[in-house]
Amino acid sequence: MKKPNILLYLADQHRYDCVGCSHQRAVYTPNIDKIAQQGVVFENAYCPTPVCAPARQSFMNGMRAESIGALWNFGFIETKTVQPSDWNIVKELKDKGYNNIFVGKWDVSQVSPIEYGFDTVHSAKEYNSYFNSKYPQVKYINSWFGEMNPIPYNDSRTKYYADKTCEEIDRLKRENSPWFIWIDGVDPHLPCRPSKEFYEMYDPSKIPPFGGFADDFKNKPYIQKQQVLNWKLENMKWEDWTETVRCYYAMITQMDHSFGLILDKLKESKMYDDTIIIYTSDHGDMCGSHGMIDKHYVMYDDVLRVPMIIRYPYLTAGRSHNNNEKTFVYNALDIPQTICDICEIPANPDSHGRSLKNILSGKEPDKTQFSDYTVSCSNGQQFGSFTQRSIRNNKHKYIWNLTDIDEFYDLTNDPYELDNRINDVMYKGIIKNLRKQMKMELVRCKDPFVKSGWLNRTLDDDVKL
Numbered sequence: 001m002k003k004p005n006i007l008l009y010l011a012d013q014h015r016y017d018c019v020g021c022s023h024q025r026a027v028y029t030p031n032i033d034k035i036a037q038q039g040v041v042f043e044n045a046y047c048p049t050p051v052c053a054p055a056r057q058s059f060m061n062g063m064r065a066e067s068i069g070a071l072w073n074f075g076f077i078e079t080k081t082v083q084p085s086d087w088n089i090v091k092e093l094k095d096k097g098y099n100n101i102f103v104g105k106w107d108v109s110q111v112s113p114i115e116y117g118f119d120t121v122h123s124a125k126e127y128n129s130y131f132n133s134k135y136p137q138v139k140y141i142n143s144w145f146g147e148m149n150p151i152p153y154n155d156s157r158t159k160y161y162a163d164k165t166c167e168e169i170d171r172l173k174r175e176n177s178p179w180f181i182w183i184d185g186v187d188p189h190l191p192c193r194p195s196k197e198f199y200e201m202y203d204p205s206k207i208p209p210f211g212g213f214a215d216d217f218k219n220k221p222y223i224q225k226q227q228v229l230n231w232k233l234e235n236m237k238w239e240d241w242t243e244t245v246r247c248y249y250a251m252i253t254q255m256d257h258s259f260g261l262i263l264d265k266l267k268e269s270k271m272y273d274d275t276i277i278i279y280t281s282d283h284g285d286m287c288g289s290h291g292m293i294d295k296h297y298v299m300y301d302d303v304l305r306v307p308m309i310i311r312y313p314y315l316t317a318g319r320s321h322n323n324n325e326k327t328f329v330y331n332a333l334d335i336p337q338t339i340c341d342i343c344e345i346p347a348n349p350d351s352h353g354r355s356l357k358n359i360l361s362g363k364e365p366d367k368t369q370f371s372d373y374t375v376s377c378s379n380g381q382q383f384g385s386f387t388q389r390s391i392r393n394n395k396h397k398y399i400w401n402l403t404d405i406d407e408f409y410d411l412t413n414d415p416y417e418l419d420n421r422i423n424d425v426m427y428k429g430i431i432k433n434l435r436k437q438m439k440m441e442l443v444r445c446k447d448p449f450v451k452s453g454w455l456n457r458t459l460d461d462d463v464k465l
Contacts, residue, residue, distance in 0.1 A: 003097070003178040004312065005275040006339060007266070009259055010059065010182065012052065012105065012189040013295065014281035016045070016305040018252055028201065028253045031260030032309065035277055036323065039311030040360055044328045046374040046392070048352075050283035050295045050303040051381065056108045056184070057081060058332035059282075060088045060116070062351035064377065064445045071379040074110060081109045082116075087348040089336040090117035093180050096345050101168050103161050104184035122164040124186060127157050144293065146192040146247030153195035153254065161185055162258035166265040173269045183262070187255045190285070190294060194250035198257070202249050204242035210289035212300065212416035213238060219420040221404040223297040223386050224290070230383055233291055241288035248287050273313050276342060280308040280331045289416075296382040299390040299399045299407070300417050304376050306331055310360060312342070319362035327365045328374045328393075329356065352445045373434075375441040387449060391438040396427075398434040402449065406464055408434075435459045 017024035021036035049055050053073045054065030060082050065071065069080030082088060090100050094117040102118045113121045135151055153159055165183055172179045217225045228234050259279070266272040284303040286292040295303040308331045310316070316323070333353030340347035341355035354369045373393040380386030387402040397417065399407035408422040408431055421427055439459045442450045449455055458464035 002274065003343060004314070005172075005178055005271055006093075006098075006180040006278070006343075007262070007275050008059075008180070008182045008278045008335070009262075009280075010056075010104075010184045011255065011279070011281040011307075012184070012186050013283060013285040014188055014252060014307055015284040015287065015302060016307050018249065018287075019307045021309070022307070025249075026207075027249050029256040031256050031263055032279055032307070034260075035263070035279060035311040036309050038313070039277070039309055039316050039323065040319070041324050042308040042310075042329050042331075042356075043324050043326050044374070045280065045306050045308035045331050046304050046328070046376055047281075047283040047306050048330050048332055048375075049377050050299075051378060052189075052282055053079075053081075053107045055282040055332050059335065060090070060108055061086060062089070062333050062336035062348050062353040064333070064352050064447070066377055066379075066448060067350075067352070067446045069448075072381045073107075076381050077385070081111075083109075084111060084115040087350070088116055089339060089348075090180065090182075092340065092345045093117070093343070094119070096343065097178060099172060099175065099177050099179040101165075101172075101179065101181045102184070103164050103168075103181065105186045106184070118182075120168065122161070122168075124157075127160045130160065131155070131157070140191070140193065142191065144191045145244045146190065146251075148199040148247075149193040149195050151195070153197060156195050156254065158185065158187060158255050158258040159261075162261040165262050169262075169265050169269055169271070173271065185255060185258075188248050188251040188285070190248075192244075192247040192251035194247055194254045198250040198254040199247065201253060202246045204246040207242050207245050207249070209238045209241075210287070210302070210416075212289040212302065212418060213241075213291065215290040215418055219405070219422075221297075221401050221407070223380075223383075223404065224292070226383065227297050228291055231293055233293065236291065238288070244293070245288055248285070275312075276339070277311040278309070278335060280335070281306045282332070294382070297378075297380060297386055297388075299376060299378065299388050299397075301392075301397075304374075304390070304392070310338075310356070312360065315342070315357065315360040319360075325359060327359055327370050328372060329354075329370075330374060371437075371441075373437060375438050377442075377447065389438060389442060389447070389449070391434050391441070393434075396430055396434060398431055398438065400435070400438065400459070400464070402455065402458075432462055435462070435464075 020029040020033040054070040337353035338356040341357040390399040
């Protein structure tokens with residue numbers, strides 16, 4: 001069998017509900033929706049950590065960032081990272097004859113992507129040089145909250161990355177060897193600056209609030225209110241947020257359009273059906289939900305749940321049921337394992353992920369591998385360290401805040417996580433069981449915070465506030 005090509009499009013801070021195929025928010029994404037119709041949509045896909053650099057390190061080697069020691073983004077307290085000598089998916093593909101290309105934001109390490117097995121790199125610095133030389137006078141006004149980009153779409157970052165990807169596809173077609181292209185497109189990470197034609201597609205007056213917008217922070221960890229104060233958001237009403245959300249929507253649509261150019265090039269090159277196409281995001285974004293922005297210090301679905309779609313007709317065409325898969329999965333942990341399984345290359349023996357190959361083909365998931373919950377981790381950064389671990393299933397979410405009050409949400413009655421019921425005696429047994437399940441996963445993945453006897457007491461002896 002011919003080795004499949006692999007296209008990984010990794011968005012940055014794309015919320016799970018801001019894609020057309022989610023049927024939740026009115027965001028126009030026809031190209032993402034197209035591969036959703038032809039592939040598999042993982043409705044319960046979660047990121048193992050909602051922080052940019054640690055999440056990307058997990059994509060490289062299928063391990064939880066905490067087990068690597070990758071706790072934060074670069075530029076904060078010194079942190080560990082996946083080393084070129086460690087197992088990584090790119091190096092394994094290279095050893096099997098794959099031509100590896102990286103396009104976009106390299107946030108895995110401060111070492112060059114070439115050292116990790118990529119043959120060709122089109123970096124964010126490359127685009128920035130192009131932009132600065134062509135538009136030296138452009139100044140942006142609205143800082144982190146977004147605005148219309150005065151430069152035309154044809155000179156935008158999304159178009160530039162799409163063009164470079166299409167050029168590589170043309171070259172790879174002539175070389176007739178299997179390839180892996182990782183596109184790390186930066187968007188829709190704040191600040192969102194969509195080009196005019198996409199910006200004008202959305203009327204801010206018609207954008208409804210997120211379900212979790214009206215949060216009074218009663219019985220919530222102090223850090224959430226602190227984040228609102230630090231960002232100076234405390235007096236913002238929904239109408240003050242709609243312009244930011246408009247830019248976010250428009251940036252997603254612009255990104256989708258550029259993604260469509262890549263899909264068209266694959267079709268033109270007769271490689272569309274021979275390519276494993278993966279669309280996902282490192283994590284989500286608050287974007288006004290709970291009155292917050294960005295992704296730090298919270299474990300709400302706004303930042304943990306992600307879009308995740310895989311199209312590969314060789315496997316997915318045989319599914320007898322619909323294309324929406326409800327199994328709980330981790331994008332950054334399971335995708336490397338899945339690529340290894342499909343491409344028949346050795347997987348990381350220390351991986352914390354599971355292969356999705358059988359699920360893609362329509363088989364029932366192995367219950368010994370796939371639990372009915374996910375566990376996610378965060379360690380703070382923006383305003384200091386703040387360690388959090390969370391577990392979520394279909395009905396409940398428990399969040400272990402190591403240095404503040406814990407959180408518990410009854411998702412059936414409170415889907416937007418507004419009412420913290422951690423001290424409600426009615427849920428005591430459920431919380432105890434969730435703590436036990438979460439600890440099992442943290443121990444399995446060698447999380448450093450369950451090595452301490454004192455910390456374990458808060459989970460084992462039910463003495464946590």
